[in-house]
Amino acid sequence: MALDHRRIGPVYAVQYALRVLESVDAHRHGVTAEQLAREIGVPLGYLTQVLAMLRRERYLGFLPGGGYVIGESTVLLGAAARDVALAEKLKAILTGLRDEVGAAVYFSRYDDGEVRIIDFADGPDAPKVNEWVDFRSAAHASAVGKCLLAQLDHKGRMEHLSRHRPARFTSRTEVNDRVLLTKLERQPASVPTLDLQEYAVGTVCAAIPVTIGKRAACLALSMPSARAHRLRPAVDTLNERAAPVLLSMSI
Structure with missing residues (x-):
């Protein structure tokens, strides 16, 4: 079945990539790009x-005589030490993204009803957010939290807000349940979720969904x-580079 290459974005790029890996894996002695x-079924x-x-x-690796073969990252992520290999791969990707966008970068998931920061990469010139309130209790105000909640259904959002009542952290924090739920319902998947000093004064954040399957996840920066003024171009770069994170989570 041919894939529609006209569909763009990190999720679709990963779908193509997974299909490529399946095809390459079926050719133990290498396969050309043309084949x-x-x-x-893509150009x-x-x-x-x-x-x-x-x-x-x-x-992927490339044979001296021509042809693609399965590379070391695919082998590692399929091995018994997958969790360790995956953590190392994720850290390397986040570090590279931090250096490219010039901001702290985070990978987060919604696990067991809670917002969890799985890993992050920061540095002297890319300071991370000061977690002055537990992120698990601040989903309504943080870019990460809102991005994850937007990926849930209405019942899931309601259940979360019933356990973590919205509190006002800054003058910009939205605490009205109805307004919050309406914004989450209308949040387009293709548009980054923003936190413009809603969680902490002096910090702006943005998050994009990177979900494959049923688990809500996101990439974010602060x-x-x-x-x-650098937030928009940084988010655009983050979105363009999201495919490797999705791919490592999908193998």
Whole structure:
């Protein structure tokens, strides 16, 4: 079955990438890009971009005589030590993203009814958010929390807000349940969720969903409000680079 290469975004890029890995894995002695394009049903020009990302992240290798083979990252993530390999891979990806966007970067999930920061990458020039209130109790105010809640159904959002009553952290914090739920319901998946000094004065944040399957997850970044003019381009870059994170979570 051919994939529709006209659909864009990190989730679709991962769907193509997973299909490429399946096809390459079926060719133990290597396979050319031209043959993969025929098997998967996408133009060679588009496939070349996916292959470049897979080689960069070491999911694919390339034989000296020509042809793609499964790379070391795919082998590691399929091994018994998957959890350790996955954590190392995620940290490396987040660190690279931090350096590229010039901001602290986070990977978060909604696990067992709670907002959880799985890992982050910060630095002297990319300070992380000061968690002055537990993020689990601040989903209504943080970009991460709102992005995760937006991926739940109405019942899930209601249940969460019943356990974590919205509290006012700054003058910008929205605490009205009805307004919050309406905003979450109308949040487009293609538009980043923002926190413009709603959780903490002096910090702006943005988050994008990176969900495959039923588990809500997101990538986010934060920066001092003095750098708010850099937020939009930084989010655009984050969205463009989200595929490796999704891919590592999907194998």
